[in-house]
């Protein structure tokens with residue numbers, strides 16, 4: 001084991017940073033998976049800038065996500081999401097948390113696959129439903145049966161999320177531990193890549 005492949009928490013983070021070069025890290029997965037919160041911790045541990053595509057869209061539009069859906073419709077939100085992510089993927093040394101629908105778009109998915117290392121934060125229906133029920137800021141779940149809607153989205157989207165480079169289970173443990181799981185999985189993945 002050389003200096004940057006150390007088994008310690010810091011050593012692993014350094015090894016991941018070195019093997020990535022500047023390549024962006026992109027978190028994908030369902031609403032409630034923890035992309036925003038775990039992504040922030042991951043960026044912190046890797047010494048990278050954290051960016052959330054939803055926050056970028058809100059800032060550019062000067063509106064919240066529910067307002068954008070209500071006043072402009074999902075189509076316009078998706079078009080903005082695609083543009084924002086394409087712009088952000090030109091940056092290096094970032095951790096980008098996407099919204100749950102971003103990787104569903106074939107163009108965005110292709111771009112993420114070619115420009116970044118992608119991580120699917122995976123959680124099951126019960127965990128996701130419990131987490132998204134804490135807040136009412138997700139317009140797609142404003143239905144008569146939000147749990148059923150979430151279940152349907154899972155069925156539609158899991159085959160696409162599976163195309164991410166690595167999959168990490170977003171367990172119900174402190175978010176910093178999930179960030180640690182991502183670093184371990186990333187290191188394993190990067191070791192299998194050509195230098």
Ligand SMILES: Nc1ncnc2c1ncn2[C@@H]1O[C@H](COP(=O)(O)OP(=O)(O)O)[C@@H](O)[C@H]1O
Pocket residue numbers: 029030031032033034035036037038097131132134170171172173174175178
């Ligand atoms: N590992 C975890 N354990 C418990 N709660 C979590 C975990 N990860 C995220 N959460 C909580 O779940 C909710 C959704 O997390 P968030 O990061 O917004 O998910 P996403 O961006 O994927 O929709 C937040 O309230 C967050 O604090």
Ligand SMILES: O=C(O)C1=C[C@@H](OP(=O)(O)O)[C@@H](O)[C@H](O)C1
Pocket residue numbers: 029030031032035036054065098099100101102137138139140
């Ligand atoms: O899954 C989706 O289609 C969406 C997920 C949300 O982001 P999070 O996954 O961060 O909740 C946000 O982009 C919007 O409400 C649509």
Ligand SMILES: [Mg+2]
Pocket residue numbers: 035036037052054097098099
């Ligand atoms: Mg989020």
